[in-house]
Amino acid sequence: MPISKPHSTLGATNTSSCIDLAMYLEKENNDLDKLLQKTNSISKKREIESRKQFFFSHSKNNISTNEVISNIDSNIKKLGKTDAKYFAPTINFSPQELKYMLQIVSNRKEVKNIWELNNKDYVHFCDKIKEYTKVIMTNYAKNFNRENKGLKSGKDLVYFAKIEHFRKFKGTDKEVINGDYKVGDFKPGINSHVHIIVSRKDKTQRLKLTPITKERSTTRTIGGNTYHVGFDRMKWINMNEKSFDDFFHYKRRERERFNNQYILKNGSPKEKEALLKEIEIKEQSIEKTKHHAKNYTRNTSKGRSW
Known part of the structure; x- marks a missing residue:
């Protein structure tokens, strides 16, 4: 499942300018600049330059x-x-x-490294x-339950995102502890992910939006005005999981589902045992359906006269 975490910061304080975070997110481009300095090949330089995000x-x-710093700091x-x-x-x-996403964009069975x-x-x-x-950030906006205040999609937010690979x-x-790698070495495989900087205020600067609040969904009335507060982080993750499956046409296995992973990690022994049995039954049913469909297709193909 795509895990979406609404961090307050990434090592910087979020009560002042976002300059430290924004500059920190230049780290991957800085590493690519170091690679540029190590090659004399024009074609290689072009390839490295094209990989910047x-x-x-x-x-x-x-x-x-x-522009990111200016927009976030002024909102x-x-x-x-x-x-x-x-x-x-x-x-x-x-x-x-990641494996599935790379397969559908490249039409290749396996991609081991982003440079491939x-x-x-x-x-x-x-x-x-x-x-x-962008779909995730629309889910983010909707999860505050403030549509009646104009917060309907990601376009109503002030946010900036950057992909890192x-x-x-x-x-x-x-x-590192085992001595296989040193601190600072690049991790092997595909490690693409996204960092986002999103303003506390919406685009109109009328709404305060706090995704790390302990309140999941609360209706309050002050001075005769009723309004909704809260942000359900579990709901956001589940919304994003469904959006991923719909957007990429991904057939998610039962064991991959966030709710199931959460129970298998945090549930009681009895809950885990019951869930594993349920998953096994569902997966067996899916395999039987696939097997039947495969045999049916093969048999009907044999009977065709064309």
């Missing part, structure tokens, strides 16, 4: 870091000095999801992630 919003691509009407000014959600795909994609397929892959990110090992990773 820039910020995008709900309506625009190739946004500069300065703070009526926020106090110690109030959160922005949040930093991330979208992290499972290995199965030609430029056309690479752009297509990134474009699909951008489109899906690489991850590095940290000192806490078991591969």
Whole structure:
């Protein structure tokens, strides 16, 4: 399942400017610049340059870091000095999801490394992630239950996102502890994910939006005015999972579903045992259906006279 986490920050304080976070998200392009300096091949330089990623919003691509900082930092009407000014959600795909996404954009059975994609397929892959990110941010907006206040989709938010394709090992990773890799080494395989900077205020600057609130969904009445507050993070993840399956036409296995993964990780022994039995029955039923359909197609094909 694509895990969407509404972080408050990524190591920076979110009560002031987003400049530190925005500059931090330049790290992958900085690494590509280092690669550029190590090659003299014109064709290789072009390939490396074409792999750089820039910020995008709900309506625009190739946004500069300065524009991101300016827009987020100025969208703070009526926020106090110690109030959160922005949040930093991330979208992290499972290995199965990444494998499937790469298969459909490249028509290849397996892609082991992002560098294996030609430029056309690479752009297509990134474009699909951008489109899906916009769906996720519409889910984000809807999950605040403020449609009556004009918050209906991602276009009503002030947010900027950036795709990253690489991850590095940290000192806490078991591969580093075991001595297989060093801190700062690139992790092997496909590691594409998305970082988002989203303003605390909506585009009109009338609404305060807090995705890390403990309240999931609450209706309040103050001064005769009734309004809705809260953000259900579990609901958001489930919405994003369904959106992924619909958007990419992904046939998700029962064991991959977020609700099932959550129970298998956090449920009681009895709950886990019952769920595993239920999953087994469902998967056996699906396999029988596939087997029957395959045999039916084969048998009807034999009987054709053309």
